[in-house]
Amino acid sequence: MPLIRGIIATLFASAAFSASAQTGGGNPNLRQATTPVLTNGVLTAQAPAPTTNPPGASPTAPQSAPIQVDESALRYFAAQGDTRRVDAEIARLRALYPNWTPPTDLTQLSTPSGPQPDAATDKIWALYAEGRIAEARAAIADRSASEPQWKPPADLISALDVAEARIRLTNASDNSQWRTVLSIATETPTLLTCANVDALWRVAEAFSKTNQASRTKDVYTYILSNCNNRSERLATLQKAVSLLPEAPILDLLKFERKTGTDQDDFSEVRDELARKRVERASTDPKLKAAPEDLAVVERLAEGESAPGNALLLGWYNYHHAQPEKARDWFKIALDRDGGAKAAEGLALSLRALNQFVPADAIAYEWHDKSKDNLSVYLDVITALLSQDPPLRVDPEIIARSIPVITRERFSNGGQALGWYSYNTNQFRTARDWFMKALSWKPDDEPSAYGLALSYQRLNDRTGFASIANAWRARSQQIADLADGRPGTRLPVESQPLTPSRDEIIAVQPRAEPIPQPRAAPTQRAENRYPNDVPTTRANVPRTQAGRGAKCTGTGNPHALSPDAAVTLGWCLMELNRPLEAVTAFDQAIKRGNGRTRQDAAYGKSLAYLRKDLTSQAAIAAAEAPQEPRRQVELSATILAQRAVAAYRAGRFVEVILALGERARIVPEQNDLMLLRGWSYFKLGRYDDAKQVFQAVQRTGFSNDANVGLNAILEATQPIRQY
Structure with a gap:
């Protein structure tokens, strides 16, 4: 039902925003530490020296017995020639098994005592590699049901858990749910590796948004100490510039690699710092920029076609009594x-x-x-x-x-x-x-x-x-x-x-009245809260609407035959004049019989639905007996609109009742399941809401479901000392 799905999409975005606003964005009194390592929900200290251990992986004592590691994913990615995922899988396995050493020959990864090639398992790994996590979960469930003796590889389950955690962390970050970001990172330390630098960046931002600047610096220090991708290292410094004051950024610049094959070039970060210093002085005559900083900005301005740095120099010189240079x-x-x-x-x-x-x-x-x-x-x-x-x-x-x-x-x-x-x-x-x-x-x-x-x-x-x-x-x-x-x-x-x-x-002053300056037009506020939703509209069946597509819709229904009045009604529906269509359908209902009267009652009900007049639509549907298919369609649409209207009005119990009644006559679609989940959430029934969101997640709608799951986590988790 497209008419409901568009509305509910707005409701979900609003609910997620509202949930985040209600639960707060972070605790400014969180404990400070020195490194970004998250283990068992607690951030622990670690020296910022190069190491192969990812954040969250504690050093372990040497093991006397050989490590049994499921390398099937590594074998699959190597066979596919996917070097990026091979590197990511090696990083993941190192996080799980700190003493594990990657094989030197990636074409011979299975051993007689280890996992053997399995085409069905490889297909599940393929789904994982393509990011089709819900389908991979469904494939595991199907095979487990058909082959009870089969057990999915532990690494496969771990990889799927990490992938889902990454999706949830990204979703929480995009929705500014900073405590949830930190909670997910704490629960999934294997996510925080150089193979997932984006996750590390998001954790750093979460620390910054929860007033933990020193922890933000620690995360960036870990990346610069352990990760080798040059573009990601540079991007790390650039992100630091937007979140940290200058002093810690200068400390981070010390990690610049000036020797070896993968040398860094952080010069543009230094240029940006110089630019920021000039910018701070550009509007304050009491602050004077250093000549070398001005020289940097002048060099940047001369080497670009954009106006930004020229504007900056103009304002600096204007506010420092050098109007010629400013001009x-x-x-x-x-x-x-x-x-x-x-x-x-x-x-x-x-x-x-x-x-x-x-x-x-x-x-x-x-x-x-x-x-x-x-x-x-x-x-x-x-x-x-x-x-x-x-x-x-x-x-x-x-x-x-x-x-x-x-x-x-x-x-x-x-x-x-x-x-x-x-x-x-x-x-x-x-x-x-x-x-x-x-x-x-x-x-x-x-x-x-x-x-x-x-x-x-x-x-x-x-x-x-x-x-x-x-x-x-x-x-x-x-x-x-x-x-x-x-x-x-x-x-x-x-x-x-x-x-x-x-x-x-x-120079004669005008004699006419002085016009008052017009007020600037007000911009309509965004629908950021669940009660601010657009008007719903019912879909008119195209087969019916098409009958009157060429008419003008100007006839007088009182002078028409019942069949002609029905045709006029569909024409008016096509012209989006539903209340006028009601008058035409009424004439057909009063003077028609049989199929004509049935079609007129059906059209009248749809016309009322288009105007969100749900009660009138229900009455109209009962004015003439409908065939079972139409009866189910109308009942389902009326119940869905009742649920949406109740949600808009904040009557969340009514939402659940209406959707329960609807689910007895038609299968419940994902958007309405999400509406049910958000209603449970609004009522504080977090366990029920979680079950609904998890059910939607399993159908492949993971992004929408993750918004709800993150909101529950944000609302229910205790204030932790990260």
């Missing part, structure tokens, strides 16, 4: 598609260099790309218009600034337009802009002073008296002006910039 780097970043941040930095650098006109050009071009760019543009245009003596400004620059300043109700911009108009002898325009700036910010004293000066130059005694009386007690400048003493800012009398008629028109 040059921001230009480079902008040419490399650095976007809004590069334009923002370039405009600020040009402003710092008093290059107001080019600063305005770049700032205006990008002013609508982000809030930061808008803020920079308003700052730049204000500075441009506020120069004293005033600069000659292109009327187009002023004209295009007015809508932005007005829309944003930016009082400093309105004041700047007022001073520019005043200083170019446009006193009426200046008066209007100062008044507008005061309307946006009533306590703006400079705008009030500008308004008083404008009234004075216009010889408007009434206006001057009103502003002087209102501001005399709050502004010494205005009080001095009213008392006849000279103010601090007077009109520029010598060599005024006489504006043209076009300039005068350009």
Whole structure:
């Protein structure tokens, strides 16, 4: 039933997230130790020296008797020529048997006293090699049932256990279930080998996310001490950079192999550390980067086509009073598609260099790309218009600034337009802009002073008296002006910039109402919790819907024959107008008989199901007797929708009852089994939930089932001292 499966997939993701959030992400007071070795649930110390023992494998005393090791998997992988899995199997066997030595001849792995070749067992190993773990388990169960005397090789069972543990650990890590990651690693120490570096990385991250940075370092130390893959060693350092402070990373860099055939090259990690040091200083003028670190970032910037390092150098130089260098780097970043941040930095650098006109050009071009760019543009245009003596400004620059300043109700911009108009002898325009700036910010004293000066130059005694009386007690400048003493800012009398008629028109404030800035559209929150699910829809049988596929769906059902009304109903269903289809099906039910009435009741029930009206659908299904196949289909769908609706409403007992009733008439599908499992989980019935999730796991849906199993482990395991 596709209609239910899509909904339940959303529910499961939500339930997993909710379970992790409810149980917490880790204990910050976990015990600290010195190495990443996990044995029997406890992390034990181990010196970080090269060794063949993987994490979790304790040294054992020499054995006098020969070690009997099942090497069938090794033989199989060697026969297949799969060298990667041969190496992984050798690492796994070494973890299980520390004193075991791999055979020198991989083509002769079986011995008279050891396991003999077995084609059926090899097929199970093949399933394991292909990652088909559930099928391998099923094959073992089938053979055990048909051959009671046959026992699966212990190494095969161990390999499957480790593979399943790896899947669960990965799943827990992907869902940020950090305590579960550490618990699985503790229970499966053979998973933590150089053959499974990804598992080690995830354990290191789990330590970091549970506030155990020293344990994170220990895991990385183990990898660098024992694992030889050059790319994985480099990746280990790169992951360390994202999780650890600089001091432990410098310690890890000491493991760089500079001799031998597999030499490391950790230079890019050192470059990244230098970059981070420059980045920390790029926004703090009190921090100064070392010249050698700046040289590294400059080398990186010059050798790439991406804008990142050029942007970094731009911001560093801007905040350290070197606007010329900042301008040059921001230009480079902008040419490399650095976007809004590069334009923002370039405009600020040009402003710092008093290059107001080019600063305005770049700032205006990008002013609508982000809030930061808008803020920079308003700052730049204000500075441009506020120069004293005033600069000659292109009327187009002023004209295009007015809508932005007005829309944003930016009082400093309105004041700047007022001073520019005043200083170019446009006193009426200046008066209007100062008044507008005061309307946006009533306590703006400079705008009030500008308004008083404008009234004075216009010889408007009434206006001057009103502003002087209102501001005399709050502004010494205005009080001095009213008392006849000279103010601090007077009109520029010598060599005024006489504006043209076009300039005068350009700076007139708009008479129309000021538009308010629109709020940014809200983004719909993710359906992260199990109660936030989309509306369910029932599937319309294609054979029925196809009957009306070419109709327009505009007929009047009351004027149609019963058969025509049924056809119209299916047409409306095809057009996704289910409630209108109900009206058409109703007419057929009332006036039809036999097969027509049966089809109409069936269609009406499906129409209600499409709108999630489950109760009405059940009533409609009973309005005419249905053939057994349809009756089962409708009953199963109604019960499934009831279960989903009950889960959405948090009525988990009803979910279990509805699914139990449904399971009596049709086999239970995996998605509904998972819904049952999550309902048990929500009710705290963890053993029941575990049984359901394990049953789903055995059918091959291991990923979905593992989410539930990990959630149970996260909810039930005690807070351990890892």
